[in-house]
Amino acid sequence: MTIKKSFETIAVNGVSGGDRRTGAISFPIYQSATFRHNGLNNSTGYDYSRAQNPTREETEKTLASLEGGNEAIGFSTGVAAITACINLFKAGDHVILSDDLYGGTYRLFSETYKEFGLEATFVDTTDTTSIVEAINENTKAMFIETPSNPMMKVTDIKAVAQIAKEHDLLLVVDNTFLTPYYQRPLELGADIVIHSGTKFLGGHHDLLAGFIVANDNNIIERLRRIHMSTGATLSPFDSWLVLRGIKTLHIRLDRAQENTLKVAKFLDNNPKIEKVYYVGLENFDGYELNKKQATGFGATLSFRVKDKSLIEKILNNVKVIRFAESLGGVETLITYPITQTHSEIPEEIKKRLGVDEYLLRLSVGIENVDDLINDLDNAIGK
Template sequence: MGNKLRYSFETYAVSGARKGDKSTGAISYPLYLSATFKHNGLNESTGYDYSRLQNPTREEAEKTIALLENGKEALAFSCGMAALTACVHLFKSGDHVILSEDLYGGTFRLFDEVYSVYNIEASFIDTSDINKVKDAIRSNTRGIIIETPSNPLMRVTDIKAISDICKAKNIISIVDNTFLTPYYQRPLELGADIVVHSGTKYLGGHNDVLAGFAISNNEEIIEKLRFMQKSTGAILSPFDSWLLLRGVKTLHIRMDRIQENAIKIAKWLECNKNVEKVYYVGLNNHKGYEVNKEQSSGFGGMISFRVKDKKYVENLLSNLKVISFAESLGGVETLITYPFTQTHSEMPEEIKRKLGIDEYLIRLSIGIENIDDLINDLKSVLE
């Protein structure tokens, strides 16, 4: 476990790890653009030498995210995939890794195409079924990577159950917490070894920064990840670190408004005659509803749904006025995405169809706009 927090999540989100700059009194933590730092003499470092190794603004972003996830340390990367790539370097040739089968297409590509040539084996299974996880474990299994809720079908995996399995068998557990953020879910408190984020999404929150994080309480893992961070150089820039810090200040406010909108939209979609199925963990008929309530304090703002007729897909993607047709998620703007040709385009078609990621599936990332405007926008193309 991380340190016991003295203040609330909201207070740390607003104040950051250092409550501004101690030397100047600046409330907004300064943007340090220097690539290198002056030494006062031989073996006399200020603690900062070269910004690939550490930068004061990036350090503040890392310490703030570590506080919010209740972890010992966080490491900030240039994007979410860079953070996950650093985690993959914890494994070696001949190791086997289990992953959620319903997960971001870029993660699938990383294991299926990039690291497979280094003989890191990957099995993609339904991790919401704990028995399937147990059955998939081999003698060389060294890691289990889950998304919960998953992307795009919102499957919920029991984090504590996975963590307990991993601890019993000396396997590293990695949880992608991008969808719910540390405001609603803190996997380290449930026993996970590592939490990863695409900070581009809700943490930044304004579709203006690329960022990634890996957070842990395990000192050995932290040292290995920091070594990979400085060695590969996929670090978060000072300016992007500053943008991330600014975005995090309103994370709790944004998430509450996003969730409020999402619940109303999910219920509206459920009642629409042209919608076949709605996937949202905040609906009490969702398969993972109870598990999510047990391990999280909220449901987030991600919704997927299936239309009954493909004609509504083009209508949705072409004629919405308030909602934008765009990749990504987690910003203040509501976005609509077509996983079949966008986020999961590089998954083999037979796997996509097996999972139900087909021409009928639509994904929504709910924003903070006026709820009536959002529903009326959907109504204009679905009725």
């Protein structure tokens, strides 16, 4: 009899429940580049780790199960996963993207692959009319982040999926911020889900990883071919680190989200803060929609200060919170998007979005929340 397992149980045990050959509870790190054949045309199923490795396979299958997909593919970084998706297209193809998204994604589409003839249009994907108006005869896909980075804009995945279906387009959703614990885009109509596994999946700021999850066998086969051919594959050790991180994903996210809401409310009530961008605040524009399509709000927020001079003061004076790029780890990080994650976004887009010299982003960790609030309070000053 097959027992239906919950998210938490799959996360803790993985799809295999450990190593069936030895009984090891912690799935082994198969630190091998190549595998011996038992004879001519008699492979063990593993030939060369760029093609597949048992540790990476366990990680991929575990994430696929959590995300509700048929298969997942592990990459060396999140950007490598996005690059593999781009390689599904050819010169002359057109892709529509969220205008508020990770700066590295923007750079890939607007610079690197523009040189190869790929066309990209960045629109406000919270407005379905803008999406439809951007569709051309050569449009092949839509790429969205929700909540977006760093302004936390929420896009209606089901509505965009319907547009994609009507126009025979692929829908790619970057689910890094909420992870499959809080949001499952495939169940809402997405064709491909992307993760920067460096962030919440790994959860400890000690690895680089990226993942693609999909249901369509043709898409998966094409992506696996790209994956093996381009070589940006997830290493056995980093695969194991992601597996370890996933075991506590639900616990870390729940605690971090709890902290984030308290920090958001503190900032929202501070007279020196102009606005807080957090999906978990009931007065935030995307709050109701996010509740409709997700089970959580995540652990990332942005906030705008009233006085620009306060930026340097905060960044120089936080003690518990670390001034560093990235997000999704157990430690709380503060980032200055205009000079860090979004430095290469064109000025006109940054200005329209509000990514300016007054904006900071927080990735809230699992420390004692009073320590985090006191740290911010001291850094902001009276």
